[in-house]
Amino acid sequence: MIEGIHADGAPVPVGRYPHARRVGQLLFLSGIGPRTPGNNVIPGNVYDPAGKLVDYDIVTQCHSVFANVRAVLEASHCRWDWLVDVTVYLTDMHRDFQAFNAVWAEYFPDINKAPCRTTLGISALPTPIAIELKCVAAFPEPR
Template identity: 30%
Template sequence: MKKVQTNEAPAAIGPYSQGMIVDNLFFSSGQIPLTASGEMVNGDVKEQTHQVFKNLKAVLKEAGATLDTVIKATVFIKSMDDFSSINEVYGEYFSTHKPARSCVEVARLPKDALVEIEVIALVN
């Protein structure tokens, strides 16, 4: 097992790591729309989703993976009313490569984020 940590994504805000590599699989912690310096993106759900993907790309890169090697994504959203907006942004990052995905509405996310995404990817 190997812990993944990069300064290009927000630091963990609790007793967990940004991600873990086990054999040739990378498991990310959920990424919310915090900047690398830890500031919350207070924009609309699309802006927040873009920041989440910026964070995911950073931890994937540190792990030796990319969005193209993601095999499963789990999307947590504050409101199912935002599903189409989040899905639109999601489709910009996963346009040809379409990993398996789950999407669930939750009562509340850390820092009152509107969206959180975690991924599992193959590492090189």
């Protein structure tokens, strides 16, 4: 059974795709960024009077992206601790990697229970965000 999932508590996707799809015991989340649900404001972004992005707070964006992932997991009847693999996209690896790692450690304090992770430095994302996560979770096997 394949099921698409849309989470009311997460920001609307920027393209024509679901927040997640469940295939058997696996849940695949589409790329999720830090936009605020309901208004698409990007927490931590700083704009000049002309509306040009001049700075951002990666820690604020990290907390927001984790909240959005949690919202999609909850809408999917999935738990945070069922995450098994996370791909992280950072638009400035040199500036943000250390701060991201510190926030990651807050959400996954036990390294042996943390999901696997790959972190990539990329040149841009479709909206002016500094981070996006691509996640896979696994539901427990039915007993």
